[in-house]
Amino acid sequence: MLIQSEFDIQFRLSYPTAMVALLHLHPSLEADLQSGNHLFVEQIQEAGSGQITGEPMLIPSTEYHDSFGNRCTRFIAPAGTIRLKASAVTLDDGLPDQIAADAQQAPVENLPSEVLQFLLPSRYCEVDRFGAISNDLFGWASPGWSKAAAIRDWVHNKVAFNYQTARPTKTAMDVYTERIGVCRDFQHLAITLTRCQNIPARYVTGYLGDINRPYSGAGDFSAWYEVFLDGKWMTMDARHNDSRHGRVLMATGRDAADVAITTSFGDAYLSHFYVDSFEVDESGKKLPIPGMPELAPA
Template identity: 45%
Template sequence: MLIRAGFEISFQVAQPTPMLALLSVHPSRNSDLRAPGTIRGHPDVTMRDHLDRFGNICTRFTIPAGGITLATSFVIEDSGRHDRRAPGGPQQSIECLPDDVLIYLLSSRYCETDRLMQLAWNNFGHYTSARDRVDAVVDFVHRHIAFGYEYAHSGRSAHDAYEQGVGVCRDYAHLAITLCRCLNIPARYCTGYLGDIGVPKVDLPMDFSAWFDVFIDGGWYTYDARHNEPRIGRILMAQGRDATDTALTTAFGPARLTGFSVHTDEVQSIWNNDNDISDRELLPAYC
């Protein structure tokens, strides 16, 4: 199936302000792109991309005095398959984990394993397989946290989310990741697009979404504690230890967010009568 997705985000600044953005589709999905997801700035500014240590595309530029609007719109092909459930069986020992996976067992800025270790083992230590432990963790987090955009707070950690019992999708992901790491299951934070595809439409503003992957039996598997059900149509943008590594934008100076919109919709075709990609369908609104 084909999905058209994109965003338009505006910032206001008083003086030229450098910015780092992780707003591109993750390189692991490049072969699925059917129309390029180039990020454009209005006004036009010089942008430069590089890969960070997690394989995310980072875009560097400087916002001119006054502000900027960032936008993109692209079409991507998706398998239409639901998130794969991890295999059952005994949990893999730490000694057998690949070296580059070990970092996803460690405490990080928003995932304080030391503060939730006892909770994790008291509640989930009796499960013998990693899959059963993850399923139990996701069920617990889904029930424990009440969702609401009014609960969004950039400083809330996994322990805070557990204590407060409220949050947004990133808080569900942080708490689930932390509990998995406490149980010696490597877990990484993911952010990207997740529209209401294959499920009833939700009457809430469209936003980017957060979920997490766990490493079980030699592979990564996707879980979502907020929705607590396999979904289709995820489009990964960035992954890392937690939201610190996947911040959508980082401004190196005062910058006020003045506009934010995201779209994700299934489409039937991106071709016009001349078999060319339709600019009307793909270009941002300001072009």
């Protein structure tokens, strides 16, 4: 299965501003990359109607890998309008998310040292406040996959999804109290409850398109999480709690604070946002999605 992922994000800035972006595909996907994955950082000129005039000017940028192994881009965005865009095609095995019912968790003393940080409290995951709550809810469950899946399912069933409730300061305790949120909120609560049961859990960002399922609306980046069982990371998703196809990994971290798609060290007004991820054939043609509206002929 070939998956094309793409985005076009634009900001307006009043003055030059330092920015960092985590918009490349994750380095672990290099072997599966068929084309693209080059981030274009451009300054664009707009007419009064918002139409782009003239050729965009490329903004110099540099890259580095952060402490979690994510590929990051840093640059100085000039005043005016900038555009971040990229497209990539990756080879996917076409299999749905793994269900590993027999997967076991390791005793904490046997976990790799680099994994231990994913048991600890972090910015949005207040593990230190959830010990008694998590034990009351899940202390009964068998260790390993069964316990991790029970936590995922509980969060999925107890939290309602609503874009209008999004806010950047919402923590796992807020989600537990309010029982409503967006993708990141589902994952933060599930991660926190999972860590309390001594199962390492980390936050993930990437693409999740409507592949092998009915069309559900405009594309977006998505969040899910991974648990460390049987000595490897396995996908969990408390928001989209079914076995999905075509996840495309971008970044991992302790929580959303570590993997923001863009960070601006100053004011940056988001003026345009387009994201999509879809299956293509070998010629690059987009494969149809059931229920997706057909575009009117030009």
